[in-house]
Amino acid sequence: MNKPIGVRAGGWRFLARHWVFPYRRTGSTLAFVLNRWSGVLLAIYLYVHLGILTMIAVDPMAYDRFLGLARSPLGLAFDVVLILLILYHGLNGLRIIYATLAGHIEQHRAQFWAVVVISLLVTAYSAVLIFSFE
Amino acid sequence: MQQLQDKTQSRPSFAWLGQAVSGVLLIAILLLHIYFQHFQARGLLNAGEIVAHVASPVIFGLEILFVIVVTYHALLGIRAIIFDLSLTEATRRKVTIILTILGVLTAAYGFILAILIRSQLVG
Amino acid sequence: MLDNMVRFKLFRYKPGAIDPPRYDVFEIKVDERTTVLDALEFIRVDHDPGLMYRHSCHHASCGTCAYKINGQERLGCVTNVLELGAGEVVVEPLDGLPRIVDLVVDMTEFYRDFSPDWTYLRDSEWHPQAATPAGVAQYVRFENCLECGACISACPAAAVGDVHLGPAVLAAINREIDKNGHGKPSLLDLAAGERGIWQCHSAYECSAVCPSEVDPAGQIMALRRRFITQKIKRLFGQGGPDEQTNRS
Numbered sequence: 001m002n003k004p005i006g007v008r009a010g011g012w013r014f015l016a017r018h019w020v021f022p023y024r025r026t027g028s029t030l031a032f033v034l035n036r037w038s039g040v041l042l043a044i045y046l047y048v049h050l051g052i053l054t055m056i057a058v059d060p061m062a063y064d065r066f067l068g069l070a071r072s073p074l075g076l077a078f079d080v081v082l083i084l085l086i087l088y089h090g091l092n093g094l095r096i097i098y099a100t101l102a103g104h105i106e107q108h109r110a111q112f113w114a115v116v117v118i119s120l121l122v123t124a125y126s127a128v129l130i131f132s133f134e
Numbered sequence: 135m136q137q138l139q140d141k142t143q144s145r146p147s148f149a150w151l152g153q154a155v156s157g158v159l160l161i162a163i164l165l166l167h168i169y170f171q172h173f174q175a176r177g178l179l180n181a182g183e184i185v186a187h188v189a190s191p192v193i194f195g196l197e198i199l200f201v202i203v204v205t206y207h208a209l210l211g212i213r214a215i216i217f218d219l220s221l222t223e224a225t226r227r228k229v230t231i232i233l234t235i236l237g238v239l240t241a242a243y244g245f246i247l248a249i250l251i252r253s254q255l256v257g
Numbered sequence: 258m259l260d261n262m263v264r265f266k267l268f269r270y271k272p273g274a275i276d277p278p279r280y281d282v283f284e285i286k287v288d289e290r291t292t293v294l295d296a297l298e299f300i301r302v303d304h305d306p307g308l309m310y311r312h313s314c315h316h317a318s319c320g321t322c323a324y325k326i327n328g329q330e331r332l333g334c335v336t337n338v339l340e341l342g343a344g345e346v347v348v349e350p351l352d353g354l355p356r357i358v359d360l361v362v363d364m365t366e367f368y369r370d371f372s373p374d375w376t377y378l379r380d381s382e383w384h385p386q387a388a389t390p391a392g393v394a395q396y397v398r399f400e401n402c403l404e405c406g407a408c409i410s411a412c413p414a415a416a417v418g419d420v421h422l423g424p425a426v427l428a429a430i431n432r433e434i435d436k437n438g439h440g441k442p443s444l445l446d447l448a449a450g451e452r453g454i455w456q457c458h459s460a461y462e463c464s465a466v467c468p469s470e471v472d473p474a475g476q477i478m479a480l481r482r483r484f485i486t487q488k489i490k491r492l493f494g495q496g497g498p499d500e501q502t503n504r505s
Contacts, residue, residue, distance in 0.1 A: 097157075218456070
């Protein structure tokens, strides 16, 4: 087999073009990028959440003090963003499973925008509830 | 064509299918978690309310299942991202082992945390 | 004919000479019929004979002149400059394959994954009422794929490195199973292996940029369905190792 010659494009700029800021790409690449980033953020949040819950076991008073921050407008806004990430990641995941099992990928752009719209609408509703509770 | 003699294996399919199945499960579990922990309670619970909440065997079971499934899904996803880079087979194996250990530790930690929180009700 | 001056920004790289890479700018006159490949040829003839790029048939049959044009993979021979609607046309080599010089990439590893055992012919979609010449039973034609590499360049999984067979090869595997599945049971296992269908992240960019209606994304999803169906059948003790020659 001939060994390939030449230099493969790479580096952070290359990754940014494909995995962070897709340029001149269709909606589905944007869907993939958003899915990946929402997943990474949610994975980080998993450990943050476990850390916060540790306070209940170790020092419940500290947790109740933390609640003051969690109930602030900034804290509630964070919860709203979290719900958006969860909704988008989950619905887009379902979209991918549907495309695998049922095909019809010619509809993928419409499906992506439907996922975005539903996520935003449900997040908006959740935001109203969240801010009304506190 | 040596490249066509790739080992025929279905491990990558297990990862994808595992991700899909855990994802679907997570949607159901998350809906229940968010509803019971936040919306039914109409806001954020304080420490005492959380302890009382987790005392319910159903809620306790749900939270344990949640931490196991979400850890599995999250770390499989991280593995998929790492595997997209040009890694050797040996490096991939190491990454899988490290993430598996991390996953087991995380799920175990979540389980122990739930037990400790629950035990506060008795204490 | 209406002439326009258009700015072309071309990626330049020559090991040992233009290294690190840079972009050279040329302004040339184009008309309504000028394609990007025409423009490259004008530039090479009139401005810089050192410019290197691949081309062959000039009519979208060979797949040789695939480049990234204003960020998107296209065939230069059929991309009309004025229809791009941009004041500046940026031409770069494909991603996902090693760069040799200027706009030329090394297609070796791309071609490596296509097996010479696969058939490249398919039934032709000719009018059923059309008469064939004496002695000819039916018409056949080549498969759609030009092997241009546009899909590899657009794929977020394949573009990073040699970790993915890539949309073109996977589409070829599905077509081969469609046509000759019974004789080649290992093809589905190859597609489902470490570098195969499960690396796909459903960006579907491959189908968007394919100049030849191969629909690699659809083929990859079809392979996934074949694999899942086969596994379920085997679980229930049905179905042998051979593949069905059903179109998906």
